[in-house]
C-alpha cells in the first residue's frame with residue numbers, strides 16, 4: 253500500500269498531519285499522540301518577535317466546535333528555532349514550520365531564518381483572524397500573490413500558503429498563491445466568530461471576536477477544498493473539523509493531497525494517529541494500492 257504524497261520536491265510518507273496551533277509539543281503528550289507516525293508535523297505559527305497573544309479567556313466551546321482567540325502567542329522565531337524545533341525534530345516526523353508577519357520584510361527575514369533551520373517546508377499563515385489587522389493578507393489576491401512571490405524567491409524549501417475561509421471565493425486566492433509559485437495551499441483557517449455571555453452582556457472572549465473550528469465547520473471547509481481543487485493544480489493540505497478517517501477521506505476525495513487534524517486533538521489526542529490507521533484500513537478493505545487513487549475522485 254502506497255501512502256506517500258509530495259509537496260513540491262519533498263515526499264511525505266503519508267498524508268496525515270496536525271493543524272498548526274492545535275496540539276502539544278510536550279514529550280509526554282506527543283508520544284501519546286504517536287506523532288512520529290505522521291506524514292508531517294505543523295507546529296504553532298511563529299513570528300519574528302515574541303508575542304504575548306490576546307487577553308484571556310481565549311477559548312470558548314461551542315456546539316460541535318470551539319471559538320479561539322489565542323493571538324499567536326509565541327516566543328519568537330529565534331527562540332523557536334533554537335529550542336522547540338530541536339525537540340520537535342527528535343519526534344522523527346518531518347516538520348512544516350508555520351510563520352506569520354505584519355510586513356513583507358518580516359516574512360523575508362523569517363524565510364531566511366527557516367532556510368537554515370532544516371525544515372521540510374514553510375507554511376505562511378496569511379489568515380489568522382485574531383490579529384488586529386483591517387484585512388488579512390489572504391483576503392486579498394494581489395497581497396497574497398506579492399507575499400508568496402517574494403518568499404518563494406528567497407526560500408530553499410517548498411512554500412505553502414495557508415488561506416482564510418473568510419472570503420467570497422477561496423479558490424481565487426488559491427489561484428493567486430499558485431501563480432506566485434506556492435508549492436501547496438492549506439485550507440481552511442478558522443471562520444471569524446463570536447460568543448456573547450448574556451448575563452455579563454460581554455463577549456466570552458477577551459479579544460471579543462475569534463475563529464470557529466471543529467466539526468461545525470467541516471461541510472463548509474469540505475466545499476471550499478472541493479471548489480479550490482477544481483481550479484488549481486498544486487496540492488491542497490485540507491483541514492476543518494476532521495475527527496476521524498471517514499472525515500479525512502471526504503477531504504481527500506474532494507481533492508486534498510494531505511489532511512490535518514486540528515480541534516479534534518483537544519478531545520482525543522490520538523485522533524491524528526486514528527485518522528492514519530483508519531485510512532490504511534479503508535485502503536486495505538477497498539483494495540486501494542495507492543492513496544493517489546483516492547485524491548480528487550469526487551469530480
Ligand SMILES: Cc1cc2nc3c(=O)[nH]c(=O)nc-3n(C[C@H](O)[C@H](O)[C@H](O)COP(=O)(O)O)c2cc1C
Pocket residue numbers: 271272273274296297318320322324350377380414440441442464465466467469491492493494512513514515516
Ligand atoms: C486553539 C487554536 C489555535 C490555532 N493556532 C493556529 C496557528 O497558530 N496558526 C495557524 O495557521 N492556524 C491556527 N489554528 C487554526 C488551525 O490550524 C486550523 O486551520 C483550524 O482550526 C481548522 O481546523 P480544525 O477544525 O480541525 O481545528 C488554530 C486553531 C485553534 C483551535
